[in-house]
Amino acid sequence: MVSEPKAIEITENGLLIDWDDEHRSLYPFKALRGECRCANCIDEWSGRRILDTGSIPLDIQIVDFIEVGRYAIQILWSDAHETGIYSFELLGSLCKCDRCLEEKTG
Ligand SMILES: [Zn+2]
Ligand SMILES: [Zn+2]
Secondary structure (H helix, E strand, O other): OOEEEEEEEEOOOOEEEEOOOEEEEOOOOOHHHOOOOOOOOOOOOOOOOOOHHHHHOOOOEEEEEEEEEOOEEEEEEOOOOOEEEEEHHHHHOOOOOOHHHHHHHH
16 A cells, blocks of 8 residues: 655755655655656666766755645756656655664564
């Protein structure tokens, strides 16, 4: 089951998502930009990353985002990249909150 965000907020340190299953994830901007799955960042045939993550500005930020249906958000980045759609499934899998760490260590 894919959980859904209760709240999504742009903070100084990254994108903060409160999930409906009590997870609370902070996604640092640069790392999240590197996870973009759009056709400009990932080769759609091989699934390999085209994007050079070293080229992402250290001070990259999220300018804005919109919800896409009920399954994803589309992010507008400060480097003018705006084709990236981040599904809740992807975002959930990137969560590294305390709860996730507990679950993984058992
Ligand atoms: Zn992209
Ligand atoms: Zn979590």
